[in-house]
Each structure stands twice: as C-alpha cells, then as structure tokens.
Amino acid sequence: MAANLRDEQLFPREFVRNDGLTLNIYQASIGDVGCVVWDAALVLAKYLESADFLNGRLLQDKTVLELGAGTGCLGIIAATFGAKVCITDLESCLPLMQINIRENEEQITGQIEAQILDWNSHEKLTFRPDYILISDCIYYSESVKPLVDTINRLSEPHTIVLCSYEERTSGNKPELQRHFYELIEKTFHVTEIPQNNQDDFYHSSDIHIMKFTKKT
Ligand SMILES: C[S@@+](CC[C@H](N)C(=O)[O-])C[C@H]1O[C@@H](n2cnc3c(N)ncnc32)[C@H](O)[C@@H]1O
Known part of the structure; x- marks a missing residue:
C-alpha cells in the first residue's frame, strides 16, 4: 500500500455497534x-x-493486541469499549491504521496506538495482552509458522487469543489451515x-472464531 494515501483513494465502511454508536472505517481502493x-x-x-463479552463491557480496561490488523477495524472497535489496544501490521498498513484511529477518535473511550509488527521480526513488545485478536491472517504458506511463533511469543499464560478466519477450499488454503492448527495445538488449547x-x-x-489458551 502506498505510504501516502490520498483522500480520493479512501472510501468508508460504516460499522454500527448494537447500541447505535457508529464508526467509519476507511478502506483504500489501491x-x-x-x-x-x-x-x-x-x-x-x-x-x-455478544453476551460472552457482556455486550462489550468485559473489554473495559483490558489490554488487547491485534495482529495483522489491516485497517485496524477490529482493534478500534475494542477501543470503543474502553480497552487499551495496540493494533499492529506491516509498515505499509500503518498510514491506514493511523487514519482510522484519527477518524474514530471521538468514539474511542479506551486507548489505542498503531505499531509496526512483522511476524518475521521476533520483536518483543512491552505490552502484556489480556486478549490477542486476529482475523483472516491464515492465507499464505510462508507466514503460517512466523504467525504461530508470534502468537506464542506475545501470549502470557492468561492471554485469550481469538482468531477468526474464513474457511477457503481453493488451492493450498485447506493445507495452510491444517498446518496452522498442527502448530498452534502444540502449545495452546483450541x-x-x-x-x-x-x-x-x-x-x-464458513467463518470460524477459534479461541486459544496456553497449555500449562
Ligand atoms: C487478509 S488481511 C486481514 C486484515 C484484517 N485483519 C481484516 O480481517 O480485515 C491479512 C493481514 O495480514 C497482514 N500480514 C501479512 N503478513 C504479515 C506479516 N509477516 N507480519 C504482519 N502482518 C502481516 C497483512 O498486511 C494484512 O493486513
């Protein structure tokens, strides 16, 4: 993605919370x-x-790390429920994440920052997440092991990982998903x-939400 996003390349997607609070998440046409x-x-x-999260209230003051955040949509929504959030992705995604934080800052009652985090970087964060959120990040073979290693490295014993993905049947996608589970099940209950x-x-x-908790 170009580092200098121009206004005409951006188009919003509305996300309306169940209580009516509305966010505009900007996407890029290129x-x-x-x-x-x-x-x-x-x-x-x-x-x-959902009720599992007390309609979002469970997120109040929780620390949330999002991996492969893209637009940052998921993490920004967590921050509107009062969570302390760090949304991360490759450097190329940073400008769009920052635009979306800025465009929705009035709705954010918690805290949020965007950071570069490449799953290949082995970087440590000074952020101890209560939750790690991941959506649609199991999609190319070279990234499967680095992604699992990153989840392992950044999870605390108490961290709950929620990973959603769309089950795809084309090409090598079933094999990628199988490999991901083979690796993640070594250290997490799934x-x-x-x-x-x-x-x-x-x-x-065909969209699954999986929950991972560290094996002790
Ligand atoms: C299919 S997109 C999903 C974006 C967002 N989570 C969503 O569901 O809307 C996959 C994301 O993974 C990120 N990604 C791919 N390889 C990565 C890596 N090595 N380190 C960090 N993020 C990576 C991409 O930049 C992209 O934002």
Missing part, C-alpha cells in the same frame, strides 16, 4: 489485502458485543466459539 475490512473481522468484532454464541446476523457457517 493496495494489498490489508486495505479492506474482511468479513471475518466483522464477525469477530460483532462477537465482541476451542471453537459456537455460532449460537455469536451475533444473530454477523455469523456464517
């Missing part, structure tokens, strides 16, 4: 996969408003959030 909001992000964002616990409208049989 760029890589991180420049649009993916459906798996919307499904997970809406799950953050459970799936039932569709009954998800949003009444924003759920789909």
Whole structure:
C-alpha cells in the first residue's frame, strides 16, 4: 500500500455497534489485502458485543493486541469499549491504521496506538495482552509458522487469543489451515466459539472464531 494515501483513494465502511454508536472505517481502493475490512473481522468484532463479552463491557480496561490488523477495524472497535489496544501490521498498513484511529477518535473511550509488527521480526513488545485478536491472517504458506511463533511469543499464560478466519477450499488454503492448527495445538488449547454464541446476523457457517489458551 502506498505510504501516502490520498483522500480520493479512501472510501468508508460504516460499522454500527448494537447500541447505535457508529464508526467509519476507511478502506483504500489501491493496495494489498490489508486495505479492506474482511468479513471475518466483522464477525469477530460483532462477537465482541455478544453476551460472552457482556455486550462489550468485559473489554473495559483490558489490554488487547491485534495482529495483522489491516485497517485496524477490529482493534478500534475494542477501543470503543474502553480497552487499551495496540493494533499492529506491516509498515505499509500503518498510514491506514493511523487514519482510522484519527477518524474514530471521538468514539474511542479506551486507548489505542498503531505499531509496526512483522511476524518475521521476533520483536518483543512491552505490552502484556489480556486478549490477542486476529482475523483472516491464515492465507499464505510462508507466514503460517512466523504467525504461530508470534502468537506464542506475545501470549502470557492468561492471554485469550481469538482468531477468526474464513474457511477457503481453493488451492493450498485447506493445507495452510491444517498446518496452522498442527502448530498452534502444540502449545495452546483450541476451542471453537459456537455460532449460537455469536451475533444473530454477523455469523456464517464458513467463518470460524477459534479461541486459544496456553497449555500449562
Ligand atoms: C487478509 S488481511 C486481514 C486484515 C484484517 N485483519 C481484516 O480481517 O480485515 C491479512 C493481514 O495480514 C497482514 N500480514 C501479512 N503478513 C504479515 C506479516 N509477516 N507480519 C504482519 N502482518 C502481516 C497483512 O498486511 C494484512 O493486513
């Protein structure tokens, strides 16, 4: 994605919380996969408003780290529920994440910052997350192990990882997903959030929300 995004390249996607609070998440017409909001992000964002999260209130004062945030949509929504959030992605996504933080700052009641975090960088963060959020990040083979290593490195024993993805059947996608689970199950307990616990409208049989907790 070009570092200098121009206004005419941006178009908003409205996200309306169940209580009516409205966010405008800007997407870019030119760029890589991180420049649009993916459906798996919307499904997970809406799950953050579910009864499992006390309609979002559970996020108040929690620390939330988002990996591969793209537009930052998911993390920004967590920050509107009072969470202390760090949204991360490759350097090329930083300008769009910063635009979206700025455009929605009036709705943010918690704290939020955008940072560069490349899964290949082995970087440590001084951020101890209660939650790690990931949506639609299992999509190319070279990234599967670095992504799992990053989740491992940045998780605390108490961290809950929520990972949503759209199940794809084309090409090597089933193999990628299988490999991801093979690696993640070495160090995490893995459970799936039932569709009954998800949003009444924003759920789909081919979009999964998985929960990982560290094995002790
Ligand atoms: C399909 S997009 C999903 C974006 C966003 N999570 C969503 O669901 O709308 C995948 C994201 O992973 C990011 N990504 C890919 N490789 C990465 C890496 N090595 N380190 C950090 N982020 C990476 C991309 O830049 C992109 O934003």
